[in-house]
Amino acid sequence: MAELLFWPALLLYGEAAVGYFGDARHPGAAGRAATWGVRLGWLVQTALLAVQASRDDGFPWGTWAGSLNLFVWLVVGAYLIWGCRRPYRLLGLAVMPLAAVLLVVSKAGGGTGTGGRSHYSNLFLVLHVGLVLVAFAGFTLAAALSALYLWQERRLKRRETSILRRPAPSLAVLDRLAVRTVLVSVPALTLGIAVGVGRLISRHDRVDALVVATAVTWVVWTAYLAVRAVGWSGRRAAYLALAGFALVVLVRLALPATHFG
Amino acid sequence: MHLVLVGTSHHHAPVELRERVAFDRDEAHAVAARLGTAVCLSTCNRTELYVEAEDADEAERRATEILAELEPALYRLRDHAAALHLFRVAGGLDSLVPGEGEILGQVRAAHEAGTPGPLLDRVFRHALHAGRKVRTQTAIGESPASVSSAAAALAEQVFGDLAGCEILLVGAGKVSGQAARNLRSRGASIAFVANSKTDRAQLEEHLARADVVVSSTTASGYVLDAETVERTRHGRQLLLIDLAVPRDLDPAIHELDGCYLYDIDDLEAIVAETLAGRRSEADRAEAIVAVEAEKFHEWQASLDVVPAIASLRARAEEIREQELAKAEGVLGRLDESQRHAIEVVTSRIVDKLLHLPTIRLKQAAAAADGVVYAEAVRHLFGLGEDER
Numbered sequence: 001m002a003e004l005l006f007w008p009a010l011l012l013y014g015e016a017a018v019g020y021f022g023d024a025r026h027p028g029a030a031g032r033a034a035t036w037g038v039r040l041g042w043l044v045q046t047a048l049l050a051v052q053a054s055r056d057d058g059f060p061w062g063t064w065a066g067s068l069n070l071f072v073w074l075v076v077g078a079y080l081i082w083g084c085r086r087p088y089r090l091l092g093l094a095v096m097p098l099a100a101v102l103l104v105v106s107k108a109g110g111g112t113g114t115g116g117r118s119h120y121s122n123l124f125l126v127l128h129v130g131l132v133l134v135a136f137a138g139f140t141l142a143a144a145l146s147a148l149y150l151w152q153e154r155r156l157k158r159r160e161t162s163i164l165r166r167p168a169p170s171l172a173v174l175d176r177l178a179v180r181t182v183l184v185s186v187p188a189l190t191l192g193i194a195v196g197v198g199r200l201i202s203r204h205d206r207v208d209a210l211v212v213a214t215a216v217t218w219v220v221w222t223a224y225l226a227v228r229a230v231g232w233s234g235r236r237a238a239y240l241a242l243a244g245f246a247l248v249v250l251v252r253l254a255l256p257a258t259h260f261g
Numbered sequence: 262m263h264l265v266l267v268g269t270s271h272h273h274a275p276v277e278l279r280e281r282v283a284f285d286r287d288e289a290h291a292v293a294a295r296l297g298t299a300v301c302l303s304t305c306n307r308t309e310l311y312v313e314a315e316d317a318d319e320a321e322r323r324a325t326e327i328l329a330e331l332e333p334a335l336y337r338l339r340d341h342a343a344a345l346h347l348f349r350v351a352g353g354l355d356s357l358v359p360g361e362g363e364i365l366g367q368v369r370a371a372h373e374a375g376t377p378g379p380l381l382d383r384v385f386r387h388a389l390h391a392g393r394k395v396r397t398q399t400a401i402g403e404s405p406a407s408v409s410s411a412a413a414a415l416a417e418q419v420f421g422d423l424a425g426c427e428i429l430l431v432g433a434g435k436v437s438g439q440a441a442r443n444l445r446s447r448g449a450s451i452a453f454v455a456n457s458k459t460d461r462a463q464l465e466e467h468l469a470r471a472d473v474v475v476s477s478t479t480a481s482g483y484v485l486d487a488e489t490v491e492r493t494r495h496g497r498q499l500l501l502i503d504l505a506v507p508r509d510l511d512p513a514i515h516e517l518d519g520c521y522l523y524d525i526d527d528l529e530a531i532v533a534e535t536l537a538g539r540r541s542e543a544d545r546a547e548a549i550v551a552v553e554a555e556k557f558h559e560w561q562a563s564l565d566v567v568p569a570i571a572s573l574r575a576r577a578e579e580i581r582e583q584e585l586a587k588a589e590g591v592l593g594r595l596d597e598s599q600r601h602a603i604e605v606v607t608s609r610i611v612d613k614l615l616h617l618p619t620i621r622l623k624q625a626a627a628a629a630d631g632v633v634y635a636e637a638v639r640h641l642f643g644l645g646e647d648e649r
Binding site: 028029152156157159161162163164165167168169170171172173231233234235 | 398399400403404405411414415417418419420421496498515518519521523527530531533534535538545
């Protein structure tokens with residue numbers, strides 16, 4: 001059943017990615033088809049996660065690949081909040097190809113199947129993995145919004161004649177959405193890390209590279225909020241968000257082998 | 262029933278001629294009422310009379326009388342060509358600026374003020390539908406078509422919602438006034454209008470709070486330089502629109518972080534690009550309009566065969582009921598459910614027998630053979646012979 005749901009979800013995310021490319025060239029029907037691809041794909045992936053949850057004994061996304069599956073669902077779900085609006089279709093151009101690729105990686109790692117079993121307690125996994133993934137999904141979106149900000153700002157600085165022909169969300173809106181997303185994500189990461197550290201101490205486990213990198217990620221995103229509070233905005237804040245996202249990529253993709261057991 | 266159009270537009274008549282037959286809403290209603298079943302579409306770019314009539318020549322003559330002053334500049338269209346024209350008008354494809362948004366509301370108002378019969382009512386509703394489709398399925402009307410509206414749209418690209426944004430107007434030329442009006446219509450407010458008597462301190466005080474600066478003075482030097490802007494705006498984002506020639510604002514301002522300076526050439530280049538975009542979108546819009554006009558044509562053509570179809574179906578139903586009545590002796594012995602079953606079966610036989618001829622008749626009507634086919638059906642089935 002999970003297998004049957006994976007392919008339509010991937011197909012719909014792929015269709016959305018292609019649709020957004022088409023929309024960037026000729027705005028209109030391709031963009032609408034892409035948005036429907038995102039909506040339906042996300043619903044199918046929701047069904048996939050529901051099947052995994054009902055079939056598995058415990059929290060089904062405790063593995064690296066499983067958590068990637070959940071991560072994709074969270075990112076696409078968060079994107080859907082704004083993604084249906086026309087100016088944000090450009091954001092889909094960044095989000096949907098990434099979602100499709102990560103879903104394939106999750107499948108390759110066995111994260112989309114059923115019957116898995118983790119030796120961690122459900123409560124710990126829900127709190128630790130769930131909260132960290134929610135935070136990382138938020139950071140991913142904040143980074144995408146920041147990238148869109150830099151692109152839009154560059155167009156304004158270069159006085160591109162096509163700026164009104166292909167309008168993007170305004171600088172102010174992108175800036176505001178990015179900081180709001182981070183404002184939700186940092187507390188989630190803080191709690192997720194706290195749960196993990198609590199367990200680390202109680203079991204006398206050692207600190208691995210992933211824990212260190214996650215802590216550095218937390219420092220960078222907390223610093224992002226701190227500098228915003230003292231007046232940083234615009235381009236400098238967007239670059240800091242991209243630096244924070246680079247750490248998210250490192251934590252999600254490069255270092256997980258040291259942590260998931 | 263025919264659809265007749267007599268009118269003139271900016272393509273055929275200069276404003277000196279058009280203004281002679283410009284009608285307000287009440288006058289448009291009076292003109293339509295004078296013509297019987299008609300709609301008068303009168304805007305600053307066109308005056309068109311749409312008339313629904315059995316006698317097309319007579320309707321055209323009466324409409325021409327009303328617009329007689331413009332005779333050499335009048336165009337006359339009928340039926341499909343008239344409908345296609347109206348669809349193009351509603352889609353903004355016949356406008357001075359392709360895709361301009363006001364025309365759809367003007368077509369709606371004309372329809373409401375008119376005295377349309379069934380055909381005119383249908384063609385105007387269909388035209389409004391086509392116009393909306395053009396706007397939702399193409400980007401023809403999305404980008405600004407003037408320097409002043411481009412300035413306002415640029416402000417939205419920086420600040421999003423302009424509610425709460427403050428405008429500092431430096432000088433008050435015609436274009437800067439239009440730009441300020443455009444900005445205000447989108448929610449911004451004019452905080453201060455500086456002129457040659459405004460002292461430097463006052464200007465800088467308002468610059469410190471402004472989000473948008475629109476400048477168009479006749480000063481020979483820069484009114485604002487980069488150093489002043491950097492010192493006063495405290496890192497806030499600032500959009501500066503310089504509409505003056507020679508320029509009022511130091512080009513180095515654009516290099517400051519968070520400052521975006523556009524002069525008249527920049528804005529004109531943006532408008533040229535958006536107009537080019539509108540023209541390329543117009544090709545897609547034309548295709549939408551053509552499809553909708555064809556649908557209307559098919560509907561109108563089907564009117565030729567509707568009476569024949571209705572007669573054919575009525576005749577079949579009459580025969581069915583007669584035969585059931587003849588069989589009353591047998592049917593009388595059946596219970597209610599069995600009688601109902603027979604009613605249903607005989608109705609289905611009639612419907613299935615007539616389904617294909619009905620479809621074929623409508624197709625023939627769309628291919629302009631409707632009248633011939635309708636006559637053939639009447640002859641073959643003896644329709645209307647009882648009345649003769």
